Amino acid sequence: MSRRVVCLRHGQTLWNVEQRFQGHSDIPLDATGVAQATRAASLLAALRPSMIVSSDLQRAFDTASALGRVTGLSVSVDKDLRERGGGQWEGLTRDEIFAGWPREFAAWEAPGGEQVTDVADRVSSSIRRWAAELEPDGLLVIASHGAAIRLGIARLMNLPQELWPALGGLGNCSWSVLEEARKGWRLLEHNAGTLPEPVRSDDSPETTEK
Template sequence: MTQPRRVVCWRHGQTDWNAEKRFQGHTDIPLNDTGRAQAEHAARLLSALRPDAIVASDLRRAADTAAALSRRTGLPVEHDKGLRERSGGLWEGLTGAEIRERWPEEHARWEIPEGEDLAAVAERVAEAVLRHLAAVPEGGVLVVASHGAALRAGIAHLLGLPAEHRDALGPLDNCAWSVLGPRRHDGDGWRLLEHNAGTLPAEPQLSDDR
């Protein structure tokens, strides 16, 4: 029997813009001191999973988060633009209050002026995850360091959730992660094993709901 592979979808640590509740998008904001400490703490936990590969968005906040795990495991980090956050268009750099004041209708629908379509984000993130997972051996673990909105969209796409049900996935906190595994041992489809976790993921258990 083949051993299932797992994907750990890990959001980056805190930045000053996170603390200020500013929309970051593609703006390349670094981790702050809290974010660097979060990354080191999470890396200590995730290194116990003995990951086989690490891939990260090329934006610094995700790349530097992944680097903390690289230092502990000795694994190199591959950087992939396909894992970038959703482009925030005219909202980048603005706080949530500023966005609601200037674009109340668009904010209610979460339609970003001059921003990236969420369906396109979901497709590119899922494609990047699957591309890097192809190089991971049976029973292996891929750690993907990326961004909150991008990861939620990619996870929903991999799970096959329709667009109107994407909000069923709650947000990812800074430096929290979600874990995906195959729905069946033949690798057909995906299931969500853990979401917004901050403790070491449990070993997958056999169950009668396969």
């Protein structure tokens, strides 16, 4: 028996569709995002989660609350699970970012934004902290954001930073599953639940939209 963590990305927002950098901006789910959250809740409820914790941003909290309604669990809130801050890029489209900051766009480093290492540290620390409260066979669902989840997982698994890009992005209301093993955390599933949906995220300058 081992602890498991499901890292669930929030449902779609209008800014996802418009490819605007969201970061810490508190953007709500759109109608599609609400439907995605309802669908994900029906699937994840079958795993019988023990605890649900969400980012403090509305799009993640509303996604978590859909699961809470199905399972009867309350949703705890942790600001450390919020998305990577986008500094001057928040609210801008990818085209606008590229036009204004071509060099920074290539590196995906927003002026005034958060460093990836800082995001990885706070998200992984949050996951460890909440997972420590689980029973040995418990399941924690973390509702968070694309970049935050990917970076947190990378740090949690002790991957060297140069290998972090090897973890792909997550689609809206897709999830990744981690399990605590004898020698640390291991990744059981990644970007499950919505494939082959396109990934629209703050996570990198590329998207997988076809």
